[in-house]
Amino acid sequence: DADVTQTPRNRITKTGKRIMLECSQTKGHDRMYWYRQDPGLGLRLIYYSFDVKDINKGEISDGYSVSRQAQAKFSLSLESAIPNQTALYFCATSDFVGQPQHFGDGTRLSIL
Amino acid sequence: AQSVTQLDSQVPVFEEAPVELRCNYSSSVSVYLFWYVQYPNQGLQLLLKYLSGSTLVKGINGFEAEFNKSQTSFHLRKPSVHISDTAEYFCAVSDLKGNFNKFYFGSGTKLNVKP
Numbered sequence: 770d771a772d773v774t775q776t777p778r779n780r781i782t783k784t785g786k787r788i789m790l791e792c793s794q795t796k797g798h799d800r801m802y803w804y805r806q807d808p809g810l811g812l813r814l815i816y817y818s819f820d821v822k823d824i825n826k827g828e829i830s831d832g833y834s835v836s837r838q839a840q841a842k843f844s845l846s847l848e849s850a851i852p853n854q855t856a857l858y859f860c861a862t863s864d865f866v867g868q869p870q871h872f873g874d875g876t877r878l879s880i881l
Numbered sequence: 882a883q884s885v886t887q888l889d890s891q892v893p894v895f896e897e898a899p900v901e902l903r904c905n906y907s908s909s910v911s912v913y914l915f916w917y918v919q920y921p922n923q924g925l926q927l928l929l930k931y932l933s934g935s936t937l938v939k940g941i942n943g944f945e946a947e948f949n950k951s952q953t954s955f956h957l958r959k960p961s962v963h964i965s966d967t968a969e970y971f972c973a974v975s976d977l978k979g980n981f982n983k984f985y986f987g988s989g990t991k992l993n994v995k996p
Contacts, residue, residue, distance in 0.1 A: 773924070800982055809890065811971060811988040812925075859924055863982045867913050867932050867975070870984060872924035 772796045775860050775873035782850055783881050790845045790876050792860030800863045801843040802870065803827075803835060805856040812859065818843055850880045883907050883974045887987035895995050896964055902957040902990045904972030914955040915973040916946055919989075925971060931955065942966065967994045 773794045782788055792801065799820055804812040804827075814827030816835040824835060832854060834846045847854055857877050861870040884907040894900045906912065913932050917925040929940025936948040946957045955972060972987040 802984075804986075809988055811885075811887075812986040814984070817983070861925075863984075866982050868982065869915050869927045869930050870925075870973075870982070872917075872926075874922070874924045 773860060773862055773871055773873040775858075775876050777876060778874065779877045781879045781881065784851055786850050786880075788847045788850050788878070790858055790860075790878070792843045792845070792873060794841050794860075794862045794871075796862055796864075796871060797840075798862035798864050798871070799840065801837065802861045802863070803833075803843070803845045804859045804861065805829065805854075806859060806875075807856050815845065852880050854878065855880045883912070883976055883985040885972055885974050885985050885987040887970075887972055887990050889990050890988065891991045891993065893993045893995060894962055897961050899960050900958065900962050900966075900992065902970050902972075902992065904955045904957065904987055906953050906955065906972075906974045906985075908953065908976070911976060913975040914946075914948060915975070915984075916940065916944070916955070916957050917971045917973060918942075919969045919971065921968075928957070928970070962992070962994050964994050964996060966992060968992060 776791045802817045803815040813829050818837045821837045836844050857875050859875050860873045863870045886905045915930045916928040919925050929938050931938045931948045939945045944959050969989045969991045974985045
C-alpha cells in the first residue's frame with residue numbers, strides 16, 4: 770500500500786460545484802501539504818499543516834480551504850470550482866526539519 | 882521567501898550521453914536542497930538530497946549533484962543516461978522557518994532521452 774494516498778485520482782466536474790480531495794498517510798509524519806502543479810510552473814503551495822490545530826496558507830490559497838481531520842488525514846476543498854483551478858493536485862508529508870517530502874500520486878482535476 | 886530557478890525547461894539528449902540539469906536558488910543561508918523526479922502519472926520521488934557535509938551528493942539511478950554555495954547552485958548530473966531516465970526533474974529548496982519544513986520548487990526540466 771502507498772504511504773501517501775490521494776482520492777480520487779481523477780475528477781471531472783462543472784463550474785460552481787463543491788469538490789473535496791482527500792489525502793491520507795501511513796508514514797506517521799506531522800507535516801502535511803497541498804500543492805497544485807501546472808505545466809511550466811512547477812509546484813505551488815496551497816496550504817500546509819503541522820498538526821490538527823495548525824493550518825497555514827501557502828502562496829495560492831484563494832479559492833481553497835483545508836481540513837486536518839487527524840494526524841493522518843488532510844483534505845482540500847474547492848467551495849465553488851472555476852475552470853482555472855483545473856490542474857494536478859498533490860498531497861505531501863514530511864518529518865522533522867531538513868527531511869524530504871513524500872508525495873501521493875496526485876489527483877487530476879478538470880473543471881468544465 | 883526562496884526562489885528556485887531551473888533555466889532549462891526541456892533537455893533533449895541521446896542515450897548513453899552525459900547530462901546536466903541546472904538549478905540555482907536565491908539564498909545560501911541555512912537551506913536544504915533536493916532533486917525529485919516525476920514519471921508520467923506519478924507523484925514526485927526523491928532522487929537525492931543535500932543537508933550538510935560533502936558538497937557532492939550521490940543519489941539513486943546513478944544521479945549525483947554538487948552543492949556550490951558561492952554560486953548558489955545545485956546542478957544534477959548523470960554520466961550516461963538511459964531511455965528510462967525520460968521524466969521531469971524538479972529542484973527544491975527547504976529553508977528553516979521556525980519548526981516548519983517549507984519547500985520551494987523550480988518550474989521543472991523535462992529530460993527527453995532519445996535512442
